[in-house]
Amino acid sequence: MKEMNELLRLAEIEGVIGDSQTASLFIDNNKVLSSSGVEGLELKLKEQKDGVDISVRVLPGVVIRKPVHFCFGILHKSRVQKINMDITLEKGAVMNVFSHCIFPKKDPSRHLMEGKINIKEGATFRYFEKHIHSETGSSKVYPHAKVKIGKGARFKTDFELIGGRVGLIDIDYDLYCDADSSSEFLSKISGRGRDIINVRERAILSGENAKAVLRSRIAARDETKAEVLNKITAKAAGSFGHVDCTEILQGRGKVKAYPEVEVLHPLARVTHEASLGGVDNRQLETLMARGLSNLEAEELIIRGILS
């Protein structure tokens, strides 16, 4: 109960959970603290030695009205947490998930997420993942997933790590996009100290008229090292992809971006844009001309980029 309350408090979702319409799952280390489902959603859990296997299935045509809440925490010393997540949205199903990953302790911790997501024909899945880390930079997190987006299906995910220190983050997502599907991936990460940020997002548009947008917004302060690889391969007629990467560097860190685009059909199109470097001088001077200090102006600009 103590752990549960701490997770609720840190995720700032006290009062959200508890009604019969809201499905939720709370895990601390390898222990399932609480779980609740709703009609049309099947939730299977298996505790392992160092993590939990999770299977989520939304039945055909079922629309989960209220967002489902996942909360993964490591509230104890020097722990590894492996989450094997298998999510299936059957044909025409709709689900939104708010996922909080909470690593508040100063002791080293590792969180490994291996996701297998299958969004079947006409289904819609929105996944918002917010990380809350300690200020020590001692967390290492590895969110990895393979996502299959079926015909006419929609997938949208926002990944946010703005509060606390990153430590090390290694995002690795593969999207396989079928005909008429649409996918959006946005990662917003703010690093400080000696944080390390690695983002790899790949989308293969194999179906006609499939669309994918991969966006990254990274702030690298102090000695943070950030590396972003966004790759889109468009194989079918009418498929469209866009890669958009913004990395702001403050201090003595290093930022790299590798937007890679590949088109294998004459009627497909992929575009990309990348902006790396310090804060734009013109933007800075605009805000400073309104009375903000250099530092305040930089913070506001970065906050905007990560918003």
Next chain:
Amino acid sequence: MEIVAGKIYALVGPNGAGKSTLAYVLMGLDGYREITGDIKLDGKSIKKLSVSQRAKLGLTLAWQEPARFQGLRVEDFLRASSDKDETRIAEALEMVGLKPEKYLGRAVDKTLSGGERKRIELASIICMRPRVVVLDEPDSGVDVEALKKVFEVMEHLKRQGTAVIVITHSMQILRKTERAFLLCEGKIIDESGGEDVAEYFRKRCLVCQHKNKPEGERRTNI
């Protein structure tokens, strides 16, 4: 140039005369700080002050092509100018003809039209309540309705005691000013009432009569 509180001035001149450069020098922008002469506010030199320090004294600039900010909401942009006075934000937007409920949550990015961005720039000036403001071509790229708002904002700023310096090519704006400076090749060649300078500018400068060589062109003894 001598600028007095609560008056509207125009800075006119052909392209390349140095109007925007003068504005950047006044504001102390990067690359425009190594100057001869001096800039004084209330008799004290501000030449060595940073952009922020000058702004804190009440000097500001509205750019001809205002910067765009990825993700930064209009509300936060205006709040940065408002000295924490929240009431000013919505009022300022209304004053430039933008509905707060429609614009506060929007980003100050490329999704705004040029005219909308310029109105928001003016709104941020209203929020700031500066003592001296340079408006760099506030009329360029705006429609007739927005131009009316530009005039209203100029009058509003004047009423609250702000010295307004407008860089413009517009005779319409020039005629609304009380004093005008005509700049050519980095030199002020005329200072007079807005109407007089408008006439001279129209006849001699719109099609340059002396190929931007202002020597001997000074019309009045200033």
